[in-house]
Amino acid sequence: MAIVWNQERMTTGVDVIDREHQELIRRFNEFHDAMAHGQGRDAASRLLSFIVDYTETHFAHEEKCMAELRCPAAAANLAAHNALRRDVAEIKTHLKADGLPLVDLVKIERTLGDWLQRHICSIDVKLRECVRR
Template sequence: MGFQWDDKYSTGNDIIDQQHKQIFAYLDELEDHIENGASQEWVETFMSAIGLFTRSHFCFEEMCMRKAKCDVASQNKVQHTKLLAAFSAAQQRFKNEGVTDELLSHLQKFLTSWLVNHIMKIDVHLNDCQE
């Protein structure tokens, strides 16, 4: 269990908070599989699942920010695009190099720190712009 949810991550939007919690649950699952060994097949399924979930979460969150006319809406979108590009690059590396513990652990650390930073710097602005 690498990550503990805290109220400081709250955006004031319950659906978005639930989605963020789900992404962290995925990352905990990844951590478990790093400890116990992950097959190529598991990693491919996992990457598809977390990728799909994150893409739909980003779309939903961007829509909420647009509707609420959040001052960080466009910044949010730019960061999401960058994360998805980094995610696709990691997917490509798994394909080219195969699954290694080092690559998995790098991905898990990168995604966790990216998300925590992103939520704290960008997503929490939703608290100020929602009705």
């Protein structure tokens, strides 16, 4: 399922973080569209390459921001980021080594889409309160 940016539910109050979230959602939706049109494997490779780079830039921005603002969600955020980093690295290794069957690509799509929405809407949005202080 495609993800729709919802300003009310997803905004963190930090413009750069919100723009990066929107870019990640845009890339996820490209992957979703490619899967729907039978182009999943190529799109998966591009998406996962983007996410690997993204975890090294966006996650660093977000983790630094949470630390500077003394956000109570900082530890949970770091743990969630590290878990996704490990999962993405493992998936990318399998994708390069032997490709992934369609069933695995569908599972990745669902898991990643759920993770993004849940993470942004439950952990990242806690930045709002910290920005207001």
